[in-house]
Amino acid sequence: MVRVLLKFSKDITSKPITSQVIMEQEVLMNILTARIDQQGGEILIEIPSVHAEKVMEAFRKRGVVVEPHKPVVIDKENCINCGACFSLCPVNAIKINEDFSVAFNDEKCLGSACQLCVDACPVRAIKVNE
Amino acid sequence: MKKLVEEKGTKRAFKEADVVTTGTFGAMCSSGAVINLGHSDPPIKIHRAWINDVEVSHPGAAVDLYIGAAQMSETRPFEYGGGHVIEDLIRGKEVELRAIAYGTACYPRTKLETVITKDDLNQFILLNFRNCSQRYVCATNSSDEILYTYMGKLLPRFGNATFSGAGELNPLMNDSDYETIGIGTRIFLGGTQGYVVGEGTQHDPGNLMGTIMVRGDCKKMNPEFIRGAAFTKYGTTLYVGIGIPIPILNEGLVKKVAIRDEDILVPIVDYGVPRRERPKLGKVSYKELKSGKIVIRDKTVKVSPLSSLGKAKKIAETLKSWIEEGIFYLSAPVERLPLNTVFKPMKQSENIVFVETLMRPAVTCREDEEMEDVAKKIITHSVNHVVVVDAQGKLKGIVTSWDITRAVAENRKSLADIIVRKVITAAPDEPVEAAARKMTQHNISALPVINRERKVLGIIASEDVAKLVGGR
Numbered sequence: 308m309v310r311v312l313l314k315f316s317k318d319i320t321s322k323p324i325t326s327q328v329i330m331e332q333e334v335l336m337n338i339l340t341a342r343i344d345q346q347g348g349e350i351l352i353e354i355p356s357v358h359a360e361k362v363m364e365a366f367r368k369r370g371v372v373v374e375p376h377k378p379v380v381i382d383k384e385n386c387i388n389c390g391a392c393f394s395l396c397p398v399n400a401i402k403i404n405e406d407f408s409v410a411f412n413d414e415k416c417l418g419s420a421c422q423l424c425v426d427a428c429p430v431r432a433i434k435v436n437e
Numbered sequence: 438m439k440k441l442v443e444e445k446g447t448k449r450a451f452k453e454a455d456v457v458t459t460g461t462f463g464a465m466c467s468s469g470a471v472i473n474l475g476h477s478d479p480p481i482k483i484h485r486a487w488i489n490d491v492e493v494s495h496p497g498a499a500v501d502l503y504i505g506a507a508q509m510s511e512t513r514p515f516e517y518g519g520g521h522v523i524e525d526l527i528r529g530k531e532v533e534l535r536a537i538a539y540g541t542a543c544y545p546r547t548k549l550e551t552v553i554t555k556d557d558l559n560q561f562i563l564l565n566f567r568n569c570s571q572r573y574v575c576a577t578n579s580s581d582e583i584l585y586t587y588m589g590k591l592l593p594r595f596g597n598a599t600f601s602g603a604g605e606l607n608p609l610m611n612d613s614d615y616e617t618i619g620i621g622t623r624i625f626l627g628g629t630q631g632y633v634v635g636e637g638t639q640h641d642p643g644n645l646m647g648t649i650m651v652r653g654d655c656k657k658m659n660p661e662f663i664r665g666a667a668f669t670k671y672g673t674t675l676y677v678g679i680g681i682p683i684p685i686l687n688e689g690l691v692k693k694v695a696i697r698d699e700d701i702l703v704p705i706v707d708y709g710v711p712r713r714e715r716p717k718l719g720k721v722s723y724k725e726l727k728s729g730k731i732v733i734r735d736k737t738v739k740v741s742p743l744s745s746l747g748k749a750k751k752i753a754e755t756l757k758s759w760i761e762e763g764i765f766y767l768s769a770p771v772e773r774l775p776l777n778t779v780f781k782p783m784k785q786s787e788n789i790v791f792v793e794t795l796m797r798p799a800v801t802c803r804e805d806e807e808m809e810d811v812a813k814k815i816i817t818h819s820v821n822h823v824v825v826v827d828a829q830g831k832l833k834g835i836v837t838s839w840d841i842t843r844a845v846a847e848n849r850k851s852l853a854d855i856i857v858r859k860v861i862t863a864a865p866d867e868p869v870e871a872a873a874r875k876m877t878q879h880n881i882s883a884l885p886v887i888n889r890e891r892k893v894l895g896i897i898a899s900e901d902v903a904k905l906v907g908g909r
Contacts, residue, residue: 387462387664387676387745391589393729394597394741403729407747427590429464429666429676429743431516 460752463744518673521665580709604723608681619770625680628659
């Protein structure tokens with residue numbers, strides 16, 4: 308599976324683009340997060356790797372900006388392993404180990420589409436790579 | 438030690454152990470450092486001063502300053518503050534000092550700007566007036582919005598919970614009647630040796646909420662155990678590492694240090710209610726809190742520690758190795774921490790006003806009404822907000838005169854299309870100040886007042902609040 312971030316500008320929000328791509332490509336997509344209104348927004352989707360290229364192309368053709376998914380990055384040097392981030396993660400990508408160190412799983416992380424943990428870090432050790 | 442007592446009993450444990458070390462590493466806002474700059478030429482009696490744009494208060498004579506951990510930078514508020522200044526100085530970084538003064542015959546200088554490091558200071562002493570809280574509550578949030586608090590980020594509708602403190606590792610918890618802790622107790626503080634000065638502010642032994650006041654030499658501290666920090670939309674603070682050795686003088690102390698996380702209970706407190714007495718939703722033990730999940734109202738909720746439990750353990754281990762290596766000597770307190778102080782609430786000489794007393798009856802409509810009729814209501818009642826309710830009088834949305842104006846301009850006819858359904862509300866027993874804050878935050882001018890069943894009781898508008906403030 309591949310995770311892709313779709314960015315919609317406000318000019319194209321009135322069109323049913325996601326539905327069109329699903330019907331045209333006949334590919335099942337899993338929408339992980341969607342934050343979108345008339346002013347534009349982002350949708351994070353998960354698609355089977357084999358179809359990724361053509362699906363991304365179909366979105367691009369319709370004016371959607373397609374970006375690879377970027378998980379958040381934890382600066383381990385800076386992290387004090389307090390765990391403030393742990394309870395905010397909606398997909399359990401952050402774990403507290405037996406020795407109370409904080410472990411992070413980038414494969415589960417929703418990254419720039421979520422960012423719930425980012426501003427909860429008291430030492431600002433969590434960043435989104437834009 | 439805790440295991441030793443469980444496995445072999447008090448008597449054997451008393452024979453085998455001499456000292457138990459403890460530790461905690463958490464955000465302690467009531468912290469700061471006293472610095473002495475030495476005299477400038479010509480000399481200055483500082484009136485106000487800033488280090489890296491953080492105001493450092495001036496409690497005494499000419500060049501003594503106090504860097505308060507929670508004081509925020511004037512140029513980077515909520516991100517950089519006194520706690521960071523202390524950390525930067527400990528790290529050996531250069532900081533910018535600015536000061537102003539009114540000028541006197543003995544201190545003629547009125548302005549000063551200089552760059553300093555810790556080596557330039559005569560004294561750089563950590564002096565924290567409330568640290569090491571024995572235990573602390575577990576925080577959660579029943580409201581509909583994300584709350585940013587000193588207990589971290591709390592998601593809406595019990596989306597998560599947070600707790601602070603080290604539980605069974607906390608120094609005061611291991612000697613809960615302070616038999617060995619008091620004025621002059623030598624401790625681990627920020628990576629070096631420090632001392633207990635006495636009880637901390639708000640020291641509340643009766644509720645197992647004891648605190649200590651501590652001092653230590655910042656010049657010898659290690660930034661691994663003392664860190665500036667920022668809680669989004671709350672402010673800045675200082676993470677302080679503290680460890681206290683408990684000498685096992687008798688079997689009674691063996692029993693005290695054997696305390697386990699499951700024995701230490703704290704209330705779950707709803708920070709969604711902006712009052713001093715916030716609702717308590719039950720009790721949890723530190724064992725449950727450290728498991729990462731607790732149950733609130735039959736819902737399993739993830740819970741974050743805010744203190745670093747790993748670092749607390751490291752502090753206890755470091756202190757143990759110092760004692761074993763003979764570089765740290767235990768000291769007996771000159772006077773024990775008091776057991777009889779209480780933590781009183783503030784005396785307030787003015788009454789707080791609640792939403793209930795200021796709200797007005799709401800002008801309401803139903804979802805299926807014609808837009809013209811709603812417009813007429815706005816005119817006849819001379820209001821800006823019409824609250825949309827269902828047959829039971831429960832809140833369904835809100836329509837403002839602006840929404841109607843826009844609908845007319847955009848040639849939209851249906852009321853249902855323009856109703857704002859995500860409504861920010863107030864509760865009748867909420868202080869007016871909290872309601873006013875919500876309006877400012879969301880840039881809106883009125884809040885429907887609803888009860889727990891979401892029934893509309895009235896409306897409070899910014900002009901009502903303005904009248905209250907103006908009338909004073």
